[in-house]
Amino acid sequence: MSTRFSFSLQATDGRARSGVISTPRGEIRTPAFMPVGTAATVKAMMPESVAATGADILLGNTYHLMLRPTAERIARLGGLHQFMNWQKPILTDSGGFQVMSLAELRKLTEEGVTFRSHVDGSKHKLTPERSMEIQKLLGSDIVMCFDECPALPADHTRIAESMRLSMRWAQRSRDAFGDRQGHALFGIQQGGDVEELRAESAEALKGIEFDGYAIGGLAVGEGQEIMFQVLDYAPGQLPVDKPRYLMGVGKPDDIVGAVKRGVDMMDCVLPSRSGRTGQAWTRRGQVNLKNARHADDPRPLDEQCTCPTCRHYSRAYLHHVYRAGEMISGMLLTWHNLHYFQELMQGMRDAIAAGRFDAWEEDFHATRDQGDIERL
Template sequence: MQDRFGFQVQATDGKARTGAISTPRGEIRTPAFMPVGTAGTVKAMLPESVRATGADILLGNTYHLMLRPTAERIDRLGGLHTFMNWERPILTDSGGFQVMSLADLRKLDEEGVTFRSHINGSKHRLTPERSMEIQRLLGSDIVMCFDECPALPADDARVAEAMRLSMRWAARSREAFGDRPGHALFGIQQGGVTEELRAESAEALCAIGFDGYAIGGLAVGEGQEAMFGVLDYAPDMLPEDKPRYLMGVGKPDDIVGAVKRGVDMMDCVLPSRSGRTGQAWTRRGQVNIKNARHQDDPRPLDEECGCPACRSYSRAYLHHVFRAGEMISGMLLTWHNLHYYQELMAEMRGAIAEGRFAAWEAGFHAARAEGDIPPL
């Protein structure tokens, strides 16, 4: 088994890349979609079910786990992999985004952030050094630098100030991470939607040196056009021989557009959250299972899909259990959505390897433009 972290690009088609990240816990095929296991679980899924969808890696959440059950407790119980019964790679975010978006009464200074828990109001302090310590206690394979994520919209001066603070924190994260063979540390590019700030951030990160590079501060309300505008240049600013991770993205067409522009890794709560609220993602776009049109429909969600929801259950049944508030509704729709997302990644990997990504992308958009199958 590979005993250290590595990355190899195996084929390119335009800017799109396919390859593999190697870790001691197994290979991650890229482009990769990482399901989000916020509090040590992908909601409504067993870990073996998540693996069955084709996922090579999960994301864990530093902020949520440090508050409950605490990183120290998880460490005593054998680390996050053992604790949540997932033996493959785990990436943990740094906690920065959740502190900014969820915590109460947060106070930011040069050293870090002081905040109150959204769970019980208890007071906590998060710094680059503490974030590295928490992620070490969790035992994650890919660790993210601690950064500041300003809420958008924000003016250029505010975005520049946050980016430069994040770069100082990146240097401190690198120092605190130390030498951990088999584990990787990713830097996070910031700079909003301003090319000069993105370039300054990328230069600072490359000077520090990381095992991979994330593009942060997007998918926070700026819209797809603005996001793609940044992705037209941002990945090119980062080293070609390291993985590029777009944080918090997204919808299927966001993912396809990101891969087209040179992104290797993505994560998002969307497929699991949508599944719990009656939304299914299919090759023909989105299906809202709560709509009355499905109540007498004996057909599957997607007849080409091999997931349990499509193999064994009708739209009528899925509509019924959602309306009845049954737990199986969220379980089946989440499984379907995660299966679809992983199928999407596998199709893109194949298309890039065979040099037919443009044709594949055209087919992807054409199928979605057709819309859902007509009602009976």
């Protein structure tokens, strides 16, 4: 087991890359999808079950954990890994995005952000230094620098000011992080959908030097077409020898398009959120278990899927437990969705290693275009 954080690129096919991130808590195969464990749990899943789907790393949420149960409490109880019974790597976000999207009465200054908790209205201040302190208390393996992320669309001036503030905060995050062997700090590229601002951001981050680089400020309402336009150039502005992480993405076709353009890591609440709302992701697209067409269907969600849900339960049962409001509905559908997302990543890793990513992608889209299996 490595005592340091490192990244080795093992294969490329076009701009798609596969490799391995090594950390003291284990290896992360890339391209990697990180399930989101917002409040120290991937909703409706046991940690052992998440690992069984093939996940090498989870994401934890600084904003939610600092409010409840607090980072200090988690540190007293042995750190986030012990607290939530997950011994593999954990990445924590900086809290910036949630402050902007969830907090009430927030005020942004050069120093940081003051806001009121959406939980109980209590007042808090989040700065680059405080974000680094919280993430150190949590004990995460990959720490994200503190940034500000404007929603798109936004005007050029707003995007430029926000990006430059984030770069100043990136330097402060780096200074506050210090030298923590075995732990990594990732910088976050900003610049909205403006190529020269993305380039300026990338140069600033490279000057500071980080262990990995995230592409931030996407999947914030701009749509897939604009996101892909940015990804046509943004990954190439970042160092080749460090992991590239696209934050908050996404749907399966978003993920495939991002990997095709040189992205190594992604995260999204989609598999678990969809699972709790009666929706399954399969190789033939999305399946809505709420629909009456499934009520008498003895077939699994996906004949080819090897997850426990598809091996042991019918569409009819999944339809029934969702309509009846049973807890097992979210558990079974989330397990299937996470399994499918990890299977997707493994398929891409194998295709890149074999030099046949284009053929794999063509098959991926052709299978999805068929739509769900015929109703009985």
